Amino acid sequence: MLTAQRAPRTLDPADGDLLAAARRDASAAEQAGRLTPEVAAALTRAGFPRHFVPREQGGAAGEFGPLVTATATVAEACASTAWCAALFAAHGRLAAYLPPDGRREIWAGGPDRRIAAAVVPPQGRAVKERDGWRLDGTWRPASGVDHADWVLLASWVPAPSGREHRIFAVPRSELTVEDTWDACGLRGTGSNTVRAEGVRVPEHRSVPLQTLLRPQPGAARCHTVPFPMVAALIFAAPALGIARGALRAWTAERAGAPARHPATHTVLAEASARIHAAGLLLDGAAARADRGEITALTVAENRRDAATAATLCREAVDSLFRASGLRAHTPGSVLQRAWRDATTLASHGTLDTDAAARAYAEAVLTPEV
Template structure:
């Protein structure tokens, strides 16, 4: 269990204050379609936005293991809070690849800037203008944007070898937010649409997506790991916590009651085994990202393990929900919310099991000289 003591080696903490606030406001976040300001502030104090911020900007340049553990802990209390927490951390990592002047501008007021993003797929329109870019159009979804200080957006732009997937860092104050998020799960993430009208972005606040595949020499370990090696890992972390919370709820509802139905034994044993296996897979993937050799096979193994863990968690939550009876279908059912949240997270493209399987097979059968890009 993580504690409230903050060190460089454990900079992200799912402390008691954050967990209590997330649990207390989970229903309110779902009803409002966004996190409460209190939860957004608590996850910032816990250190999620600064977790991957470079040390020269005051951040922790932290490891993936603590992030996965803390995110899962928060997700047991509120999946939407955990999703935003993980993405604020992840987007800080992406912004760390901006040119030096861009990094200085983004974190001029300190490392706790909350950063939302809509970078895949490219959307809107970017036109070169006056040594920078002019952005127009709409981007969605951008999780946590109502509480963000900055937003990363992506559009197609001309490049040396054809069109280029380019990312732009824009102050949240220069964008309009449209309340469009109405999903069955992760309802409290506020994954709304942002709109730009003639927003100018200087060159130093932009970068091509390929920058994330070939980190600069001498970067901290968390910035030396290519994006595909850790993207699925970060998205799977909330799902692990959702599944653990669902298991705890389902078990508590049956503790001390009448003799369980015979099928209860199988449901409980199989669901708990799936969740335990998923935790081991994500722990291994995080350790590989933090300390393992970076090769094309390692990248593919991480994608494989994160996607498999996500599938195991979704299957576990689904079996618990189906075995919970009619009461799980009530509007205020915690288990129903977990089922909706788990189903929504598992549908994210980064966790696609078929895509991960293809990448793993290609890495095994047609190695490319261990080039992780």
Template sequence: MTLTSISPDHRLDVTGLVDCAARYAAEVDAARRLRRESVAALVEAGFPRHFVPSQWGGAAGGFAPLVEAAITVGESCPATAWCATLFAAHGRLAAYLPERAREEIWGQGPDTLIAASVMPPSGQATPVPGGWLLRGEWGRASGVDFADWVLLASTVPDGDGETVRIFAVPAGDFLVKDTWRADGMRGTGTNTVTLHDTLVPEHRTVALPELLGTRRAGHARCHNVPYTLVAAVMFAAPLVGAALGAVADCGSTGAGRPSPDPDVLRALARSSPEAYAARLLLKEAAGRADQGLVDARTIARNRCDAAVAAELCVSAVDRLFTAYGGQYGGHGPAEGDPVHRRWRDVHTGAGHGALRFAPAADAYVKAFLG
């Protein structure tokens, strides 16, 4: 199918956020959550409103500027870039909710912070008059400590079968459990959401299949492409920033750092092109999402390119970590060293299900070779 090409010319101003992210990178890693200053800076940069429909004061922006901004912020702090990107991405998901819910979310302005836990579906949703009763736990909701709303997915009855529905729940109706203990991306505060028999009105729900296809004419391009076309691309962007940041760290000679030895320089010569190749892959994938044909091949190619970009980032930081650690007696850089932190962040981020290469490759082969 062919979708109308809309010029996604909105740009995110990340200058202040980059400075804030760099200043607090070590602190948010240790605290396992962002600082409020970082959250305020990502709002000021325009991330939460980036995909919000123009009707509600949002930018209805494109994927290419979001990916580029996420990479730039990720060079300073991948965890901050991860949360900023997802706050934008979840605004796009919320745009699929019925109009009454959209008014509740954005009626006071487009900078609402929306967290989400939609994959895999969790909890229990019971149909009741006027809506649904939700209870249970939903894990891995990045940035949820600061969220005004959260999107949660559950499997529900649908005729003779089942489907997945997404439910919008406002702050005050859910609890957050401090469960995030990952090795990397610690600062994302990817904690668990808990609900106890919470009523969600029918107008605050949407069926997941709505997000998997294209929509009717008249919607902005960013609201008219399948979730599967763009999800992996957005998840990969902070990892590319982390890999580029590791390249910069290994090449620097700041206070307390030895001058790069020959092993580090050779690692830089190999890892730097890998990181930039990953950036180019995402740039091309985001461009395909912003304009042109959307079909099974494009979706498969974007998924595969994002997965390969993540693998390139892992390869780049592994090589740098090993070579850079050789300067410290072969034991690797200390845990608080920026190279160590970026290495942890890339490995954790690359473990996300959306960036697994095997299913992406299977989809690619099926789409291109039948």
């Protein structure tokens, strides 16, 4: 007799008091250099790690639009929490490209496994053995690794074409975490270094990165979208929440006071317009990923729009920070943290506007074969 499957939980930042916990522990995460266990548990209850997990493993196989919305909402409370939440979701999507036995092993205990990753650029060393691979070396950064159950690592390996960028899934318990994360912003992400010493990975827990560029026949929509179409989108989502939170804090500081200086009008109007435009760009990119046609042009459009959105958010936060004077330079300033977080986030290689522009120009000016 067939039994009815339970419907997967909907992604909900309010579930399990994630927003309250993230806001309460934001300073503690900054000081410790990692999320608190309570926040890590809350983001799991909210459904981030399971969001892209295949339905066969009990996951939601969800859409990109809800992830962008939820991530931005969390980022208004704590950027580091939002960053880890978005990447735990994204890495579940990457792991879904593993061979069937690998997927079953990772999610044998349920779809809420938290997965960290250091897959771009390839690092460490992978040596082929008879029944799999042997990994040695270090990989960094791996955001959220202190709270992860599994880690995806990538190395160059020999291939018929010369070399191949290959991903390996490793239990967190088989790796050593080195506390190396001490950045200006996103300090609570715990984006530390992991070390492998003779770690053996069976073949079913390995996949070429090239596989992530090809549609998977019969898979859910989120598993047919090529990696370059959504990588920048996911990294840019926290920037939107950071900017919205900064705008709210800046406006609250001036509530009820007359805006005598003309610059106040300009800063408020331009920053809010940039943030609004960034939201529209990310919504459009998410809609393409969820329902649009997948072509070289739409992939490039998503990269262009996500990188531009992150830049707009950084510019908005920067203008608000500079217009706040000495208040923003005091310890505990919400605007100072937002400025550090937005600046660090926008410097991520995936959000490089020059690279995105080059890809877009190639897609527009070079006819597809």
